[in-house]
Amino acid sequence: MAKIIVFSAPSGSGKSTIINYLMDQQLNLHFSISATSRPPRGKEQHGVEYYFLTAEDFRQRIADGEFLEFCEVYEGRYYGTLKAEVDRLLAKGENVICDVDVVGAQNIKRIYGDRALTVFIKVPSLEVLRHRLTARGTDAPEVIEERIRRADYELSEADKFDATLINDNLETVLKSAKALVSQFLDA
Secondary structure: OOOEEEEEOOOOOOHHHHHHHHHOOOOOEEEOOEEEOOOOOOOOOEOOOEEEOOHHHHHHHHHOOOEEEEEEEEOOEEEEEEHHHHHHHHHOOOEEEEEOOHHHHHHHHHHHHHHEEEEEEEOOOHHHHHHHHHHHOOOOHHHHHHHHHHHHHHHHOHHHOOEEEEOOOHHHHHHHHHHHHHHHHHO
C-alpha cells in the first residue's frame, strides 16, 4: 500500500533541499504539487513547483471541496493540497511526499492516520532562519519579518509531528531523513 510522507517547516529551513534529496534516493517517492495563490518566484512554472491559482479560483475550489488541506498562511496567500493530486499518485501505487504548513500536515495525518508520516524540520534558531531568508534574496524585508513571526508559531507546533529533524548540518539531516523515511516505507 502506498504511503504519504508529509514535511513541514518554517520557510527557509531547508525543507525543499531535504525533499529534493529524498526524491533522488530510489524510494518510489512522488511529489504532490501544491496549489497556491501567490505569484511565481523566479523561474517557477505552473504545474511544476506549484499550481498557481488566482485567489478567486482558490476560494472557489475550497467551496467545491477540492482540497485535502488548505490554509491562508499569510493574508491573501493560500496554499493547499488538491485531493485529486494525491489520489492520482496513491492510485498508481506511488508513495506521495507533501510539503505543507503545520496545520495542513495535521489535517493530512488526521485523514490518513498511520498511512502518513509527518516530519517537522527545525532550524537551530530564529536568527539562523533570518540569515537564510535574507541570503535567499527572494523576499522583501517586511516579508522576511512576517515569515519569522510565522516561524515562531510553527516551531511551537513541532511536538505534534511524528518526527522532528534539526537542520544544523545538511549532510547529517539528509542521512537522518533518508533513514526515517526508508524505515517508515518498509514497515
